[in-house]
Amino acid sequence: MGGLKSVRHRVVANSSKSRLSMIYFGGPPLSEKIAPLPSLMRGEDSLYKEFTWFEYKKSVYNSRLADNRLGLFEKIAAS
Structure with a gap:
């Protein structure tokens, strides 16, 4: 049985x-904001900035399947 390579993602x-x-x-309207549900974050900060479905799709079209498609939206950790 074959398989598909998964894009990088995080699951709780x-x-x-x-x-x-x-x-x-399928997908939500292009203007829909993508962010984790606060109830799932348990007081932790998200690793990613909020973005719209349009912004995500635009970044996907400019990448390959194996690329980190969320890299554009990562928050920069303060040193």
């Missing part, structure tokens, strides 16, 4: 239950 998952990932070919 329950380690005691199995998880299923699925691809889909």
Whole structure:
């Protein structure tokens, strides 16, 4: 059985239950803001800046599948 290479992503998952990932070919309106749900962050800061679906799609079209597609949106850590 073949497989597909996954793009880089981060998941907060329950380690005691199995998880299923699925691809889909749809998306929200282009102006929709993408950010983690505050209830899932448990007071932690997000590693990424908020961005729109349009900004994400634009970066995807300029990259390859194996590229870090979220790199453009990473917050720079203060040293």
